[in-house]
Amino acid sequence: MKKILSLKYVVVSILILLGIWQLAFWLSDYSSALFPSPLMAIEALFEMIEDGTLIASIAASMYRFVIGYGLSVITAVFLGLILGSLPKVFKYVNPSLQLLRPISPTAWMPFVVLLFGIGDLPAIVIIFIAAFFPVLLSTVSAVNKIDDMYFRVADNFGIRQPQLMWKVIFPAAFPQIANAVHLALGSAWIFLVAGEMVGAQSGLGFQIIDARNNIRADILLATILVIGLIGLLLDFLIGLLEKRILKAWGGEQ
Known part of the structure; x- marks a missing residue:
């Protein structure tokens, strides 16, 4: 019943958005030709489906996103758990992290393109950067906030490293880590498109640039709509995974 109600809210919200778009038209x-209606954008969407460009663009973008985001999360969580367990070491590392963290991932794009050229790798690197710092710093913060009671209980049972890390520290810090991973997904998806607009010859970001160059505003808006819908779906899926893991670990009933 709750899932049906949630779906109703999504459908109504999207219909309201389309209604505002139609009114503005x-x-x-x-x-x-410059500002198409929703119907024109939907017709362009079917056109892209029929000629295969939409499926190819989605496949290229998802390939880059899964690799970049996956590697970023795994690396950031692993380093965050280590640095969170070594607070004295983190004091020396933190200033450098705080220096690099505010720099927009797209600011690195010219340098990344010079190093790796045009193709999949620049977009993957940009996605990696976009997700890395939020997840890393949130993981360190989560480890630092773990109640000392967990460590006392672990000590009583004779649990030592590396079992302490995976049986105590990671599960205790997981709720905050999961929240950071969830939020980082949105940032990574945004910068995937930005990266593809500069450093790729395929994908949804490239599709936007190609539509602009060909003065196809209907295709451009249809692609933007697809990007938003995929982002919504990814957000739902990672939220569902987060809830299942928390439930399995007793964090949610």
Whole structure:
């Protein structure tokens, strides 16, 4: 029942958004070639489906996203658990992290393209950077906030490293880590598109640039709509995975 209600909210919200878009189209003085209606964008969407460009673009983007985001999360969580367990070491590392963290991933794009050229790798690197710092710093924070009671109980049972890390520290810190991983997914998906607009010859980001160059605003808006829907689906899936893991570990009933 809850899933049905949630789906209802999603459908109604999207319909309201489309309604606002249609109203703006009616009230706008712009040519339909520059600002198409929702119907024109949907027709362009079916056109991309029929000629295969949409499936190819989604496949290319998801390939880059899964590799970049997956490697980033695994690396950030692993390093975060280690640095969180070594607070004296983290004091020396933290200033450098705080220096690099505010730099937008797209600021690295010219340098990344010079190093790796055009293709999959620049977009993967940008995704990696976008997700890395939030997950790393949240993991360190989560480890530092673990109640000392967990460590006292572990000591009483004779649990030592590396079992302490995987049986006590990681499960105790997981709720905050999961939240960071969830939030980082949105950032990674955003910067995937940005990376593909500069450093790729395929994918949804490239599709936007190609539509702009060919003055196909209908395809451009249809691609933007697809990007949003995929982002919504990814957010739902990672939220579902998070809930299942928390339930398995007794964090949610």
